[in-house]
Amino acid sequence: MQTILIKNARYLIASLPFDILENGAVFVEGNRIKAVGSSPDLERRYEADVVIDASDKLVMPGxxxxxxxxxxxxxxxxxxxxxxxxxxxxxxxxxxxxxxxxxxxxxxxxxxxxxxxxxxxxxxxxxxxxxxxxxxxxxxxxxxxxxxxxxxxxxxxxxxxxxxxxxxxxxxxxxxxxxxxxxxxxxxxxxxxxxxxxxxxxxxxxxxxxxxxxxxxxxxxxxxxxxxxxxxxxxxxxxxxxxxxxxxxxxxxxxxxxxxxxxxxxxxxxxxxxxxxxxxxxxxxxxxxxxxxxxxxxxxxxxxxxxxxxxxxxxxxxxxxxxxxxxxxxxxxxxxxxxxxxxxxxxxxxxxxLNLQDDIGTLEPGKKADIITLDLARNTRLFPLIPEVLVTFITVNGTGADVADVIVDGEVLMRDRELLHLDEQAIMARAQMWTDEFLAYYRAKVERGEPLVEHIHDEFQP
Ligand SMILES: [Zn+2]
The missing domain is CATH 3.20.20.140 (Metal-dependent hydrolases)
Known part of the structure; x- marks a missing residue:
């Protein structure tokens, strides 16, 4: 069973709104969170296959x-x-x-x-x-x-x-x-x-x-x-x-x-x-x-x-x-x-x-390991760094580009913004090809005055 230790987290939001740790850590065993706490404590108690140093990151639920x-x-x-x-x-x-x-x-x-x-x-x-x-x-x-x-x-x-x-x-x-x-x-x-x-x-x-x-x-x-x-x-x-x-x-x-x-x-x-x-x-x-x-x-x-x-x-x-x-x-x-x-x-x-409240949404022992980190180094959007203000800054100022690491079900899928399991360029190329094909179809239909939709019945019918 793979284990992951996210250590030295500058901040760790375990649950909302204000369960925020400084120098926190999360230990993951298999697809579940085993422990959440102070980094020195978890480092002493657990050895992990994968170690993520989050000293300039914020760790939070996915x-x-x-x-x-x-x-x-x-x-x-x-x-x-x-x-x-x-x-x-x-x-x-x-x-x-x-x-x-x-x-x-x-x-x-x-x-x-x-x-x-x-x-x-x-x-x-x-x-x-x-x-x-x-x-x-x-x-x-x-x-x-x-x-x-x-x-x-x-x-x-x-x-x-x-x-x-x-x-x-x-x-x-x-x-x-x-x-x-x-x-x-x-x-x-x-x-x-x-x-x-x-x-x-x-x-x-x-x-x-x-x-x-x-x-x-x-x-x-x-x-x-x-x-x-x-x-x-x-x-x-x-x-x-x-x-x-x-x-x-x-x-x-x-x-x-x-x-x-x-x-x-x-x-x-x-x-x-x-x-x-x-x-x-x-x-x-x-x-x-x-x-x-x-x-x-x-x-x-x-x-x-x-x-x-x-x-x-x-x-x-x-x-x-x-x-x-x-x-x-x-x-x-x-x-x-x-x-x-x-x-x-x-x-x-x-x-x-989604009826998944027992499994996800917070970082707690026993829950599924769905965890993200946000980059705090050189990130002015979440700055100045004040624990009580972080959740508000994430809500009103944060962007998807702030996300550094992503773990789902105990698998590291993105590490420092690099996807580990998907071929990004190939996926984008195929989606571009299909979208071009759709637009060619759409333009041709519009040009010929042909319907784009086949209706079976009017709406608002019993
Ligand atoms: Zn919808």
Missing amino acids: LVDAHNHVGECHMFTLFGFLDSPLTGIGDALDRIVWPAWCWIPQEAAYDLEMLGFMHLLKSGTTTVQDCFMWPDEAGRAAVDSGLRVENAPTLVTSLRLKDSSGPEDDLARTEAAIQKWHGAANGRVTYRVHPSATYNCHEWFLKECVNLANQYGVGIATHLAESVDESRRAREVWPQGEVRRAYELGLMGPKSLFFHSCVLDDDEIALYAETGSSAAHCPPTNSMLGNVARVPKMLAEGVNVGLGTDMPTHDMFNAMRAASQQHAIMPREHRGLLPWTPLEMATVKAARA
């Missing part, structure tokens, strides 16, 4: 991204081709999201996922919740990436995904991937059932998704109450509103994760708290579409809110900074985030959102 679409970097190139600003979520889906989804060929899936995983890894994310197509390829990429990954294959009934004969076929693919990959790589890879949104899946299908999740004891996730326009349209069809309807359909519970959750009234927030459902707050994309979740209120009411990026081109430092800024421009009665709360949402709260 970041947890509670919502991403890891393999969709090609989608975000379409923002560069917009000829008018996006007007809201429906417009973004029509012009950006669905054309990109409906293109993804099976052969591209693994390569696109690997680019996203590599980007996350380099910016300190050690666990990610990943919504993507091609559940089998996503499982293989998750194993090879070295990250802790919760795959949530995208399921939708309103449009036809690439090479799909229909939603039953997609659900069967998800089930096959759960059987094959759930718990793979020593439990590092898990699955969750993911109907894309309650308004783009038929009701019978949402019930099938709940049945599948229950059958395998896995969680369920969906995009819920993301925008004002969507919630208004939903209420025209379902007067009880999206959230109450999700509850009635059996979607809410302690293993349920709802992305965005921006448009919640007080009763709906209470329903999240009562059922133990978690929310994944994604301020970068919410800002782009003009929505803000009532996070201070949700936290005050006991709702668990994890932080997510929703975008493979972002990272958790972007998301933390966006969260710290976004809530300051809310109406006064909705404000109230402490400066380091986004960091809690990016670690312990995101871990709970």
Whole structure:
């Protein structure tokens, strides 16, 4: 069993907000943390196969991204081709999201996922919740990436995904991937059932998704109450509103994760708290579409809110900074985030959102060894160095480029910014090739006036 000693840490954040050690150390045995404490003490007690000197570094728990679409970097190139600003979520889906989804060929899936995983890894994310197509390829990429990954294959009934004969076929693919990959790589890879949104899946299908999740004891996730326009349209069809309807359909519970959750009234927030459902707050994309979740209120009411990026081109430092800024421009009665709360949402709260709170989110003996270090030498962003202020500086000033070392499940994946297990240039070259191919397809379709998406039924249909 491999052992690792991270010693002489200038600072070590064991848990948040203020469990901060100076000259700390962590000893890892296999894939778990065996001890956390003062460096002289741990050096005396343990010998390790791998020793990392962190005298000019900060050691902390790996970041947890509670919502991403890891393999969709090609989608975000379409923002560069917009000829008018996006007007809201429906417009973004029509012009950006669905054309990109409906293109993804099976052969591209693994390569696109690997680019996203590599980007996350380099910016300190050690666990990610990943919504993507091609559940089998996503499982293989998750194993090879070295990250802790919760795959949530995208399921939708309103449009036809690439090479799909229909939603039953997609659900069967998800089930096959759960059987094959759930718990793979020593439990590092898990699955969750993911109907894309309650308004783009038929009701019978949402019930099938709940049945599948229950059958395998896995969680369920969906995009819920993301925008004002969507919630208004939903209420025209379902007067009880999206959230109450999700509850009635059996979607809410302690293993349920709802992305965005921006448009919640007080009763709906209470329903999240009562059922133990978690929310994944994604301020970068919410800002782009003009929505803000009532996070201070949700936290005050006991709702668990994890932080997510929703975008493979972002990272958790972007998301933390966006969260710290976004809530300051809310109406006064909705404000109230402490400066380091986004960091809690990016670690312990995101871990709970993925039902992984017993394994990750803090550096404690017995937990899985998911650890990152931040470079403090020549790093003016986190300077001056004051223990009580560090967590705030990480939240509002930190960047992915500050991350020096990354350990996931007891494996050193990045050492002083060098990836030890992935061929960075080769992964980037393949993702570039697929993105070029996607854009050539996209331009040709637009030029010929051909549809980019095959709709099966209108949205907001029971
Ligand atoms: Zn999303």
